[in-house]
Structure formats: C-alpha cells, structure tokens
Amino acid sequence: MKHFRSIGLALAATFAVSQAGAQELTGTLKNIKDTGAITLGFRDSSIPFSYLDDNQKPVGFAMDICYKIVDAVKKELKLDKLEVKLNPVTSATRIPLMANGTIDLECGSTTNNAERQKQVAFTNTHFLTASRYVFKKSSGLKSIDDLKGKTVVSTAGTTNIKQLTEANVEKKLGANIIPAKDHAEAFLMVETDRAVAFVMDDILLASLVAGSKAPGDYVISKDAFSKPEPYGIMLRKDDAPFKKVVDAATAALYTSGEGQKIYDKWFTQKIPPKGLNLNSPISPELKNEFAKPTDSPNPDDYK
C-alpha cells in the first residue's frame, strides 16, 4: 500500500508542477478529490450518537455532525458531487480501518484521551460524559460507597472500568468487578441480578435504560467516578490540512447555534426507531464548549 501511495504522490507532484498555481493537495483531502468519495465509519448501536434505524440506515447525533463536515469538505474541494460511503465499525475495528484508509471519519461515541491521541486525531468535542452507575431501584443504592462488597460490572477495555478499578482501590470498596464484552451484555447482567450496578458513561446508561423492558425500574447514580470526558469525531493523525477543514466545519457548527439544535433533536426529543426520549438537556459544560470549541483530551479544560 505504501508503494502505491508513494507512486501516487510522485504522480501528483508531477501533475502539480505541470499545473502551476493549482493548490497541492495531500493526504485525505487529495484522496477524496481523486476518488470523489468520502467514507464515514458508523457504529450500529451507539444510541443516540450513531446507530441503525428501522431501515438499517445509520443515523444519530454524530452522523449529523459528520454530514456537516462532508458539506464543508465538498465546498473546500469545490466539488459538484461528493459520494458518501458508509462503513460499519466496532470498537475493535475502528483503528485498523482508520489506519488502512478504509474510513476517513469515525462518527460515534469515542472518548478523546491523551493515550489515544498517540494513534489518531480528534476534532472538536461534540459531547461530554461522566462515568456513573445504573442500578435497580429495588437495590436501594445511593452513593459510590454503597457498592462496598457488591458485584459491579463494566465493559472491558473502557475508560470506565479503569476508573471503577481505581475507585475500588482508593475507597477500599472491596467490590467484585466483572468485565462484560459490550454495553448490552453488561446491562443484561444488572437486569438479571448478576451484578447490582453497571458503571458506564452516563449518556449510554440513559439510552440503555430508555430502551429496556421496564425503564422505571432503573436509576442512574448522582455520584460520578470521573470528571466529564470529551467525545470526538476521529480522523487520521498527522493530516493537518484535512484536520483544519474538519475543525473549521465543527467549530462553525457549534458556535452558530446549529450544534445546539442538532443536540436537542437527539437528546430531548423522540428519536427513531422506537420513539425513545433520552430527556438529557445540554449540560453547562458542553454549552461552554460549544461556545468555545476545543479538541483537548484533558477533562480539566471543560468547565
């Protein structure tokens, strides 16, 4: 693949020289221009960020943002037509597919942190979420300290299970922590009383509860395990020209008030396919971020 790319670059260089004055494109932008297509990676069940509706079409908050980015890219490259290809990704495949050029943007609920920035880049934050836990009303839990000696589940490989483990040591909870393969399975563990609580990003908990058989049975804790952490649309690292276009597009979207409108559409109104309403109005922290967009992975920068 490397060879093809360098041949391509060499050809592009020759072409650029012969057409003096034309702006020289590199990386993702050049690729999009050459192929006339951009590929978005979507998740199949990250409600309401990126998921499949009843026509098996990916929709969601992050998808809407990505389509705005696509418009900006189209304008930047002065294209009449830009084909949008959609490619499903999972948490396990998003990095390989981004690295090998299959997808250009990942539109989902990926936490932007310093460790991950060694591998990929993120555009301006589109959501902030803190780690909390969901439990059955009947279990009568209140604070994090109530988890003492209980069985608690979280999803393997997430930042949440890491925070839970840290809290377990720090607060000497002696809780039995079990990892689950994915969010749905972790929630199933609480549903079937295998675990008393499930620690996860509060917004994902809200959507799991809203979609469960008896939403009234569950409560999400007030106590949080972490400061609100940022979610970002993921793109390839070291591609400054593309990132510039994407950052400008998301910044314009959030500061214009249109970001807030899209937010309300997905978080405070009924959403497909089942007409769930997550009832999660925008937080003050996210409102501040929308006013001053940033791609910082540091939770302290969002206050």
Next chain:
Amino acid sequence: MNYHWNWGIFFEPNPMGTGNYLDMLLSGLVLTLKTGALAWVIALITGSLVGVMRTLPSKGANWFGFAYVEFFRNMPLLVQLFLWFFVLPELLPKAAGTWLKQLPNAPFWTAAIGIGFFMSARVAVQLQAGIGSLPRGQKMAATALGLTTVQAYRYVLLPMAFRIILPPLTSEFLNTIKNTAVAITIGLLELTGQARSMQEFSFQVFEAFTAATILYLLVNAVVVTAMRFLERWVAIPGYITGK
C-alpha cells in the same frame, strides 16, 4: 498504512494498575491455560463415558450417548455458553438461580464446564470410532477369557482404542485451548479478552493481537510436541501409530 507502530507499548504501565501491558496479556494467558486444562479434563472424562456408552450392547445406553452427542455437537459453542451463563439461572428456582449467579468466578466455571461439555461430544465420537475400528475378535477373545464387559473395556478395548485415536485427540486438545477465546462473551478476560482490552485502552491494535497470536502459537507448539512424545511412548508396533 497510516499506523503508528509502537512495540514498546508492552512495557508501558497498563491503566488497570497491574503492571505493564505484557503482564496484562500474560495474566490472560494463565487464565486461558487454566480454562483450557479444566475443560480438557472434563471433555476427556465425560467424552470417554459417553463414547463407551455408544458402543455398549445396551439400547438405552446407545440412545443416551446418541442424544448427548447430538445435543452438544449441533449448537454453536458461543450460543451454548450464553445459554449456560444467562439463561440457565433464570430457569432454575429463584434461590438456586441467585446462588448460581453469585458464585465467585462464575464466568470461569461456566466457561470451563461449557467448553468441556462441548468438546466431550467430539471426544465421544472419536472414541466410538476408535473402539469401532478394533477387530471384532478382540472383544470376543476377551469374553472367552472370562472377562466381564467392564473388564473387557478396561483391559482390552480402551487401551487399544485410546492409542489409535491419540493423533485426532491432539487436535481436539488444541481446539479446546483455542475455544477458550469464546469465553470473552461471558466476561472471562482470557488471552483474547486481554488483547482486546489492551487495544481498547491504547489503540495499539496490531501489537496487541500480534502478541496474542504468538502466545497461542507457543502454547500450541508445546502441546503438539508433548503429544508427539506421548504418541511415541504408547505406540503399539504394527498399528497406525506404531513405528
């Protein structure tokens, strides 16, 4: 490919505070070996019993052996583990179900027993074939010597049959080890599970799975070599496995 290789990642501290990433993978490997070993013991014992039942003169035993094998062989392992872990406790009386759910290390026991039963159906079929491949005269001779059915199996048929099926049993053993990877579906963080965690934490996908692949290959190489020695040691001159 626009990927940032970082082979040093294995020596960076893991976010769970349990040493570095390599320690994480090795703890997964230990769990893989424990699960695989326990599952294999269960598979050998149950599989041998069922395999023998399928060759007995008794119709009832035959039928049971047949039903057992078809039940465990015809359902995907992934589905079986899910059923044992999530569905079985719901079918039991409430107290028993709750007891089962709150067992410490429930995913480990469920995985070992579930994979053990799944593989036992395969061992049973192998053993049945092994016994079936023996000349009819062997059993007759044993009976003529005055051995009971149990004695005939114990002293004549099984020692022969097991030697004959040793090579296919080696591959069943390898399958058992590889099948433990399915246990991530019920939350057992064995080698594949830890590799997945590592890639989720660090986003270094290829390093994580390369290391997991190498570890699986090493384990399988050890098993294959050990089984070759065993085969040579128990070989009967003149038979397929003999020299």
